[in-house]
Amino acid sequence: MSVPLDQIPAPHGAPQLTLVDQLVQWGRRRIDERVFRPGMRMPSIRKLAVDKGVSRFTVVEAYERLVAHGYLDSRRGSGFFVRDRTSSNDSHVHPTLATERAPVPSTIDVVWLLRNMLHTSSPAKGPGIGYLPSSWLNGELLTGALRSMSRQSGAQMLGFGTPQGFLPLRQQIQTRLEELEIGASTEQIVMVSGVTQAIDLIARVFVKPGDTVIVGDPAWFQMFGRFVAQGARLVGMPYTPDGPDLDALEAMVQTWRPKMLVINSVLQNPTGTSLSAAQAFRILQLAQTYDFIVVEDDIYGDLCPTNFAATRLASLDQLKRVIFLNSYSKTLAPNLRVGYVAAAPEVANAIADQKMLVGMTSPELNERVLYKVLTDGHYRRHVERLRAKLDGVREKTVRMFEKVGYKPYLVPSAGMFLWADTGVDSEGLAAAGHEAGFLLTPGSLFSPHQLPSTWMRFNIANCGDPGLPAMLCAYSDRVG
Template sequence: MAVTRVDQVMRQVRDRLAARTLVPGERLPSIRSLADSLEVSKSTVVEAYERLAAEGLIASRRGSGFYVCGRLPPLSLAEIGPALDRSIDPLWIARQSLEAAEDSLKPGCGWLPPSWLPEDELRRALRQLAREPQSSLLEYGRPYGHAGLREQLARRLGEYGVALGTQQIVLTDGGTHAIDLVCRFFLEPGDEVLVDDPGYFNFQALLRAHRAVPIGVPYTPDGPDVDALAGILQRHRPRLYLTNSAFHNPTGAQLSPLVAHRLLKLAEAHDLLIVEDDIFADFEYEHAPRLSAFDGLQRVIQVGSFSKTLSASVRCGFIAARADWCEQLVDLKLATSFGNSPFNGELLYQLLCKGGYRRHLDGLRARLADAMGETLARLRAIGLQPWLEPRGGVFVWARLPDGLDAAAVSRAALEEGMVLAPGNVFSLGQTAPDYLRFNVAQCQSPRVFELLQRAMAKARRAR
């Protein structure tokens, strides 16, 4: 069915209601001003407003105009932002990965296979905790989180050059919870936030939930394009910048010292706060530069977790920041979740103290290095070109041959029971239509590449 101009006006009003930029009791733009801004006739706006009034979303007040009615519809992330094909909708891709059967092929997902994680070490630690009288099994945790684990994290962060005390670390229920708390703390609806393009797709979804406005920063093999960033900062007033330093998601790139230095200079000049998501730090053989280390946690906040390297079920993350910010973040954590799991904190503390985690990481890095080499070779053999050759980590960002559309290839693969991650899922500006992100740990079966070739062939025939 054709979309009329009246439909378009109604859609714009509904989008503003969904995004909470129009709230109950607020006056809508006048008929004349909306008609001028949308370049439609006044009669088109009148009809759109009348239809919305008939639906009960807005109401007319004689001599005053149209106003939003008393209650907004429930927040729907799908209604905020541009309408996306499901093949490149971040939330839909996440659902497909999480709902797929255990034996499904998931080269597009963002986590390790269960067989790569230290199940035996976890079971031993669980048995040990079960034998000891522990209040962590029964009580709420401390406001900042497990004291011993925070001491361990402070020592580990010190290895990256981040000097801090335990009062600068707040434990959370995973990395996403950490970023959510930071966004709650700093952001107001309508605030502009910088994200990498391409960048981690869940940043976009999380910002939608906070009704912030994401702005893409082009990403290079050495980090964000600082020249482009300088221009963006001249045109906008972003509050935060969400980024990775180590093994950037989805590209696998690492931040260079020069780019880190220039980025921090720009952040200081424009009063920009940086959230450094360091969730892939433990995949490194050699430490890449950390913005938090160069900055001394003055305007950089570091977040991380153990979900990727230890267990997605043991939800434990952290925020490392200025002590005064941490004190206020703790209050916010108590207000929204009343703390985080002391049991998970104690379990992680046991693993870190007894060396089991370090032993696991040594074997994991070697296994990932082998998988990286094998995946790169297999992708090249069927015509895909890696954007760069990562020096570790789990992701390869590769370009399809012949200008193939990654969304079309992903749809064809899903029909075969395989979940891929098309490039525009990660691109706010939709600049990566012919890229796919591959998780090398999930690419060990030869069937991945057989099904990928079939999906590519099907996408070619459909063009």
């Protein structure tokens, strides 16, 4: 299901590329986008010739040009491999400068996914994307808020904002936290540009080189690189279909004496599990006994029905040891970039101070937009519609994967993700999907160790393309 070379368009106004030029362009783009990563073996000459409908001579000539351009290495008898251009590009730099510029050693590599998130032609071709399709979201909520703001005096939009964030919004969030039985003053709430920035600030404040941070294995991958860049040692806590393996967690904290644990209590990404009250109590007991911080990411909480059986750690702990995170990117718009941290007063102050050092204040205009959305009375109905839409596609999507031969880890009763065993190497499947125009997320990215995996995370809202099952089956048949 590869894209034929004669369908790769030349730049506007440029002459039509030869087959060799098109194949070189294809190879460079795949390497730059990290679909083919350093050290990976390129498709064999015979296989690529068949896939692209060209002669073997054309493939050989294209590969040789990629070698000449520094993209590939040729190994006699073994084939062509992607060159690590990070070190070769610095070969002319003074040795001292090259050492200073070297990246922090890390096995974490999620760049290829982040670079390609916007390259899918439609949400239905993005089963690996972590957001709901825009057609499910309600742009009128945002445009209505913007219209309302446009009728106000422009003078109030010209200020610098405060490190803690827009006070009326923090007051509104305080009310929401009370509904979750989490007590917090407005001084304990700090607005941030999403959970990603929250994790960055927390890492900067609390994590020192050599500290141990326990994360889920599997878990949200984007935080891994941030903790590694801070010099932390990542230890993966295994999961079961009932939630985190707490016996394993206890052994880990006894051995590693961690600085913190990062966890989704509700609809964990990617497994979809949620904590019971007994599990939450045990985690907090371990945190107190072994003196570590718990960072609770509740970004999927609004996708749960009000009667959903799950326990938030912050509601039991009341922000003594738990740092509570949330954001509205999943339910309103990915580019709204407004989230918050709720924590003990001294922790909130430290995070606000670090926020000033990193970027002064978060954009108050965005915070004012969110405040309007949350107070106009339509947000609750909006999230109820999102839950209903997810409920409407969940069973159908599960059946589709079962027909393909994939085994779900469990079938959550809420949320957007399905964690499934594909039975094949999911990195190879993701690369094949990319060639067919689909963005898939391999399971290896969700492990702090990035070990090969047959697991893959699917967004059930983005699995509606009729060509998806055929592509998945074709790959399984080819490697099976």
